[in-house]
Amino acid sequence: MTDRPLERVAKLMAARGLCSRREAERLIDAGCVLVDGAPVVAQGAKAAADADIRISDAGQHLLGGRATVLLHKPVGIVSTQPEPGQTPAWTLLRAASRRGPADAARERQVLADPQTQNAFEMDRFHAETVPALRRTVGELGDVPLFGVGCGDIMYDDLALYPEYERGVRATGVPFFSVVGNHDLDQDGRTDEASTRTFASRFGPTYYSFDRGEVHYVVLDDVFWHGAGYIGYLPATQLAWLAADLAHVERGRTVVVLLHIPLASSRPARTGERAGAISEMVTNRAALYRLLEPYRAHVLAGHTHEHEHLFEGGVHEHVHGTVCGAWWSGDRCWDGTPNGFGVYEVRGSELRWRYQATGRDAAARMDLHAPGAEPTAPGDLIANVWDWDPSWTVTWGEDGTRRGLMSRRRGLDPRCVAEQRGPDRPPRRAWVEPVPTDHLFHAPVSPDAREVTVEATDRWGATHRATWRRPS
Structure with a gap:
């Protein structure tokens, strides 16, 4: 009998860099994993943290075969035969891009609603927000970082997208993008048509990726009906998410990034009978059901105020905004300063703080x-x-x-x-x-x-x- 703590074999294999967790699960199914000399015969099998774990010769052969890489290529990268001056997608697949167990410690920044409408507001974004981001990056030191623009990158004038991109490039940090209601082609007659400009610059409006032990999901919950929008997750997107989460181990930390909050306490705070269907997601119960098996956090913007909500088994972080009250001053209409969220990932644990623009990191x-x-x-x-x-x-x-x-x-x-x-x-x-x-x-x-x-x-x-x- 042993008192040594036990962990899932697949997780131990991924932590040791033997393979990814999904590869480990496939190898276990194939009977190609040995723990202390004995074959593992079931998914979910556990072993001591110091157990001898080996991949059989047959498993090594499986790993040594051809790999399929799913790559969401940036705009300007071509997957076809490149013409002179074009960058082929394969150049993105290099050893420096590989992440191992040390990647589990990762910070990220969340920008909710930069929402610049004109040159004056874009100048403020470059003069105030970008230096604050760069200062935060410098304070965090040599830690892997990425950023997320959590929607309403624009305020309807989509011609300003390049200036936003120039600003986030100046931080030296790669950024993911979430679509917001002010990022849409409002002449689109359908939801799909409304995101054509956004998609041409930033890629798909919903997707997922892993960083360390955390599974991240970006969703598009702004449903454009031709004359306006509501907070809603279409059935096609929910079906995609169900298929995506089928590959994610129950109990893992899942972070969902979207623009319109799933819920809001504003109706209770203002005495409204019900919240506006443009201020929260009308079919959020469907997402709660999909996230039920996981340690789920939802990160949102949109409402220009800061609050934490606990509904449906998830912790929802509704962020104060980069633009505050639409660049009218230096704070949101609930008193939260203009700013952005800073998140630290320690293994599967999240920690966070709100960084007020132009303020010391200790300000709360x-x-x-x-x-x-x-x-x-x-x-x-x-x-x-x-x-x-x-x-x-x-x-x-x-x-x-x-x-x-x-x-x-x-x-x-x-x-x-x-x-x-x-x-x-x-x-x-x-x-x-x-x-x-x-x-x-x-x-x-x-x-x-x-x-x-x-x-x-x-x-x-x-x-x-x-x-x-x-x-």
């Missing part, structure tokens, strides 16, 4: 002085953007700990000052602040000189901010 909140909220004039208010129910938020004044802050639904005070009213904000007067659930109140003593707020996240890290009363 904004503090609003007593008097900023007329209904609670004595309260200091903390807007903790990336809060979820696993966090705790405490406060103290003048060196004395006072305990938990009170979470209350409300409007961000700075958003009220900058966005409320018929003439505000500049250039986007239709923007109005929306209620958020990540505001925290502390009843500050009238003579308190200094208040410190501490927000402890789900991983035990504590983030601090301090307000000092003006002299």
